[in-house]
Every structure is written in structure tokens, then in C-alpha cells.
Amino acid sequence: MIIEAGKTVVGFIGTGVMGKSMAGHLLKAGYEVVIYNRTKEKAQDLITEGAYWQDSPAQVARKCQVIITMVGYPADVQEVYLGSQGIIQNAVRGSIAIDMTTSSPKLAQRIFREGLAKGIYVIDAPVSGGDVGAREAKLSIMAGGDHTIFQTVEPILKVMGRNIVYQGSAGAGQHTKMCNQIAIAGNMVGVCEAMAYAKHAGLDSATVLRSIEAGAAGSFSLSNLAPRMLANNYAPGFYVKHFIKDLTIALESATEMGLQMPGLELAKSLYEQLAAQGEENSGTQALFKLYVAAN
């Protein structure tokens, strides 16, 4: 299959905050885009921009050579791919599906195998970069699956991201995303505790950041999320509830591999505590509240 704007029909299932921006870039690049979303209103802008609406994932799957999915939880991925109205049951032989949801590596491997049995090729390609990365087409995309298939769909991925890396066989994209989330989790705990310490010690936290952010303590989270903590800005860049989903997948996956991760376990339990306090729809920087409130 040769993918070409103006010729290839691309399906997009899941046009939420991220998916909407991503599908929008495909439209602007000249692709014919066929969409489905659980809540139709959220797809209205894309329809106005020229996307074709379909009433089910099955209908999208039947009409497209390439189908992209960007849904919520592993359970949604499972239904969209493996359900009776799903992609594997309904896509045309030879078509390619790309799951860009952050989901379970094990599920990605299962979908890959079941797809293969039906002549449908599946790539797992979760992203990082959040809503801003999606809007600016600057997502980092980490892909797993067949290498030739990856190369086939690379032109489409390049429309949505700019750091597109093939990580290996099916599930490798999801595994890489888990590495990303694990590193963030440990760092968020460190950043929150450092900022809580600064506050308790009576320091000027912004001045502390000037001393530490350019050195060995430096990180994306310290430079981008610590200032939001200090400004009491807990608006979601990335939701607490979604981060808990990711950390749960990572921990399950690690446990299956026989790997103990006390740091990840701690971060997950702290975020669960935070969610239990009604913060599941706050941004991940709200973890700071746990330290401010509890002390």
C-alpha cells in the first residue's frame, strides 16, 4: 500500500481533545478523513472542516485503508478492536490500523495477532506531548509492530508528530510509553517534595527554581509544572485520572515481567490518594496539594 494525501482514505475513531487535533492535521494535509466518536457533538468541528461522519467503528473500518484509534482506556481499545462491531471483524483485508491510545502492551500484542489472522495489520503507536503537542503537530510517537507496515504509515504519522521512532515488535510502542510514564511518575514525586520542602523552609520557591532548574535537578516537570504548582494552577494539561490509568498499566505490566518498582508503586498510591480527594480531573501537578494539605 502506498499512502498519499488525496488518495488514501483515513479513518479516525476517537475525536476527543487529542484526536480532534490529530484528525484535523490529516484533513489539512489533504487526506480524506472518515470519523467516529462516542459523543457526536465532539466531532462537529471536524465534520464542518470536511470529515465524513460514520455511526460506528465498524462502518469506519469498512470504508478505510488506514484506521487510526485514539480512545480512552484499554477496555475501550479492546471493544473498538475486538468487539463484534470492532475493527478486526469489519476492516477490509490488507488494511492497516494504528492504535495511538496509551494502552496495555499485552493487549496490543493480542490485537496484533488477531489482526494478522484476518489479514489486518495493526501498529501500536501511543504518543506523548499532550494536548499542546497534538495541536501543534509536535507529538512524540513511539511505534511497535511490523517494521514494513510502520514504514508504510510513517507519512501519516509525520503529519501528526515530529519525533517518530520505531521501537520494535507489537507492544513495543506501548512498552516505550510506559517507560515514559514511569520516569515522569518518579520525577513528579521528587518535584512535588522539593517544592513542598521549599515552602516549609520559608524559601521563595521561584528563586529556588532559578538555582536548581538549570542543573542536575533539572527536568521538563520542574520547569513546566512546578511554576503551575506555585501559582495554584491545577488545570489539566494531563489529567490525574489518565495518569493513574497509565501507572496501573505500567505496574501490571511490570508485575507480569517479574519486575519490582517501589517508586512507581508509591507514585501510583499517592495519585490514587489524590484522586480520592476529588482531584481526578485536575492536572498531574495537583500532586503538590497532597503535600500542602497533609502537612
Add this chain to the structure above:
Amino acid sequence: MIIEAGKTVVGFIGTGVMGKSMAGHLLKAGYEVVIYNRTKEKAQDLITEGAYWQDSPAQVARKCQVIITMVGYPADVQEVYLGSQGIIQNAVRGSIAIDMTTSSPKLAQRIFREGLAKGIYVIDAPVSGGDVGAREAKLSIMAGGDHTIFQTVEPILKVMGRNIVYQGSAGAGQHTKMCNQIAIAGNMVGVCEAMAYAKHAGLDSATVLRSIEAGAAGSFSLSNLAPRMLANNYAPGFYVKHFIKDLTIALESATEMGLQMPGLELAKSLYEQLAAQGEENSGTQALFKLYVAAN
């Protein structure tokens, strides 16, 4: 006091790996430098470069208007400042001492007070940037104490560092350094667990880094220490034993402030486990070994 190269006599107590480079910069800048170190051989290079050797901290203190200390542990700081052969008992009234050791904020406050009672001004000014930062005069210096005294010694600090920030009253420099170490501690756990996960999942860790280091998981440690872990290079940039010292101070200090830090506690216990395995003289990236060995 006006500090000027060629006129001001600067004492330097503690010419180990860091202190040697720092005192060397002062010599090159034209300061007369008087030194003392517990092990004289380690001071030989500086003596050759023109530094004057003295046989005790007391002798250094008596001869210098400004005395810099860069020793090992809080117990060493206490002895060098508060002992009978120490700076506070022996320095000339009106002189200024700068402790650049990473040490206890509480001890820094005590030394400041005892100094003041004798007419000796003390600044706490720990650094980050490690041996490379010291060698290249690129240290980040975080200072606490009297603001006017800080401004007086700033020209000397500028010879050794380039991100020199006044953080507040006595102890504020040490408190800021604790924030730095707390942030690093959490992040090191995250980075090690992410790399251990990558290894267990059968990913190519270097390729994983390509996907994740430029995004939200990005950090100094991920970019600089993870590659060393993957290359089995555990040579010390920063020693495990010194990191444990710092985390111990941070945890004691937090406990005094009534602040709970489960992430810091976990990191400290993991590093202590690592030290117990004979790794206290390895670099902090050796924490990775705990995950590779235990799993």
C-alpha cells in the same frame, strides 16, 4: 570590606576534588590563596600553583579576610567552624567565612549566630554542578546569610560559578540545596525504574531514550545518567555515599519541619540498600544495579 583580586587574601579549607578546582580558579583570578587540607598531599598541586600552605584551619582563619570551606560531612563543618581550632574561635573580627559544603541548614544557622557573636560573618553557599562544574567554573551557587555580606563576597563566588543566587537568611542556601537533592532523588528512582522496565520488556533502551528524553519525561538525569547505566558505567560523577549524606540531612530537616516525604524516604532507603551492597563509592547512577540485580 571591598574584595579585590591581588589585595584580598582568601583562605580555602578543604582542597579535595571540588575544592582543588575552586581554589585553583581563585589563584588564576589573581587572589592570594591560603590553604589547608586534612591530607596535605591532595593540596600539593595548589601549592605548586602558588597557594600558601598552613597547618590548621585556625592558622588559615587568622591570616585571611575571607575563608572558604569545602569539607565533607556536617561533623567536619562543625569542627572546622565551632571546634577550638576552628574559624569562629580564631578568625579576625570582621572577616567573612563561606561554607560551600553541602551541610545541615540548622548547623548553618547555628554557625551564623555564633559567628555573629564574635563579629564574624558567615554565608552558607553550597553548590551544584559536581566535579565538572567545579573544574569549568560553572557551579550553581545557592547562598544564605546576610544580604550585604553576600553582595560583598559575590565577586569571589563569580570566579567559581555562574548561576549565583541569594536565597535568603542563614540556612537558606543549604535548604535550597536540599530542594535540589530531593528533586534529583525522586527523579533517579523514576529514571532507573524506566530503564529497568525497558530492559525487562526487551526494548532497545537507547532507542527508548530517543523517544522519551525530549518530552515530558525529559531530565538532566535521563539524558546524562541513563546512558551511563546502559553502558554499565558506574564511575562516580557524584558518590552514592555523599548522596546518602545529603538525603539524610534533607530527611532530618523535613522531619523537624513536620513535613512527610515518602518519595525521599524511599529513595534514601534504596540508596542505603545499594551502599550496603558495597556500592558507596560508585556514582549515583549505580542505583540501576539494584533493579537489575534484584530482578
